Amino acid sequence: MSTLFIADLHLDDSRPQITSLFEQYLAGDEVRRADALYILGDLVEAWIGDDDNAELPQRIANATRGVRDAGVPVYFMVGNRDFLLGETFAKRAGLTLLDDGAVHDLYGTPTLLMHGDVLCTDDVAYQAVRRSVRTPEWKAQVLAMSLDARRAFATKAREDSRAHTGNTLETIMDVNAEAVADAMRKGGARHLIHGHTHRPAIHHFDLDGHTAERIVLGDWYEQGSVLRVTPEGRELRAFHN
């Protein structure tokens, strides 16, 4: 029995070896024997809409569909790079969409699942941008643009993001401890799994007199990274092909 968690793959045509690693991993025994696979956001570097006719979305759909067809549920939560991913692609790719902040039972342990960006409350500039682009109006406006215009828009957004990341202190881009505690209280969970910060670790801390746990998933820029949860424990590891 095992449940697998991945996030922040940032799949992109500029890193073809990582796309291959993703396909190999999803076709392999660890995934095919799992109880479920969770993808907690930023699966791709940029998502311009479910109608994107490029090769990468099709390869992703084939890979996740294969897992689903093998009888392993694949859960997907959007991140800040792929929040335009919707039901149309989810259906095609065999994904079950999850809301950010969903609580799932993992072998008897209620566990809060998040992408992680909403926890970075010290980054005020980012949170303001997030609020403005997550409205139905903004999404509708962008999705009404041509695919070419959206590709250009995504390139610009990535440059802006890189500039912001380069100009912002490391501590500001990490999670805020109070935001973490609030989210866990609200979810009624003492276990949290998230990605986004690219700082893979298993943290323990006190939450209202109880030991709480926060697991941060690793990114896939240069290798694979997975959290494997079993009834006996959990293991966070990086791997190559």
Ligand SMILES: [Mn+2]
């Ligand atoms: Mn992210």
